Amino acid sequence: MNRFSCYTLVTGASDGFGKALAIECARRGMNLILVALPGPGLHHLANFIKKNFFVEVRFFEADLTIEAECYQLYSNIAKHHLPVNVLVNNAGTGNTQMFTESSPEFITQQIKLNVLASTLLTRLFVPELQRHTPAHILNVGSLCSFFYLPKKQVYGATKSFIYFFSKSLRKELKYDGVSVSVVCPGGMNTNLSVSLMNRKANFLSRISFLNPERVAPIVIDKMLKGKEVIIPGLVNQVSMLLDKLLPAFVKNILTDKLMKRLKPVNIPTVQIHKDSSPMAA
């Protein structure tokens, strides 16, 4: 079975980075399984992709913070006999609050989505990927995985998990024809609250922000080439280099300044998954 008769499963595909990744895969002729919370977004996107890119598109609504729904998603895909050769664990939620300002419920949901759902889906789909090689897993981390940032304590920790998990799993699966990549984007203008917040950032941060439509082709290209760690954007790559070179006290001053400028933006109509969690790198 070649890669064009299999499916690429993208979580969090109705919006933001997941949507851009899904469209980029479709552009390359890859069939898609789109997953997100119940709502009209998936249906519209599936129709748009089918009309414009002539690939097979299925979509499943699931709340991935609920363990049973991750299992249900897996069994629905198996029931429909949809062969999967690419798994993109993109669904995730961020925060820009002090730890004590985040509700215990929000923190729990964030860990469930960013860590548990990605890990569980990977465990469920690895045998399927092993049956349809060459296969790929793309886990969406963040540049935050590498820095200790106030107001992003739990988010950064969940993304460090994703980074370490991906790199270790890659070693286990490399002889099975399953390549594991982790992408660590900096800030992206993925949704309204993030874009508004990004506008308030300082000059250096602002020039590092990228649009998801620009990041997606780079990421899918590198994933298909089997790259281990993908850091999109020159400014973000330079930040990683500076992190290695600068002494700790200088980095502390810089991150303190940066985080003081980051304030959450409240947008009244956004649901709980998003309003307490304006996304940023």
Ligand SMILES: NC(=O)c1ccc[n+]([C@@H]2O[C@H](COP(=O)([O-])OP(=O)(O)OC[C@H]3O[C@@H](n4cnc5c(N)ncnc54)[C@H](OP(=O)(O)O)[C@@H]3O)[C@@H](O)[C@H]2O)c1
């Ligand atoms: N934005 C950034 O600056 C940035 C930077 C670095 C890394 N990232 C990472 O990139 C990924 C995507 O971020 P984004 O900014 O594109 O987010 P987003 O615009 O908020 O989109 C999130 C997507 O995930 C879905 N989703 C949310 N909660 C879900 C749940 N419980 N179950 C299933 N699907 C759920 C949403 O579905 P609905 O539309 O149906 O709600 C939506 O499709 C995340 O892992 C994030 O950590 C983002």
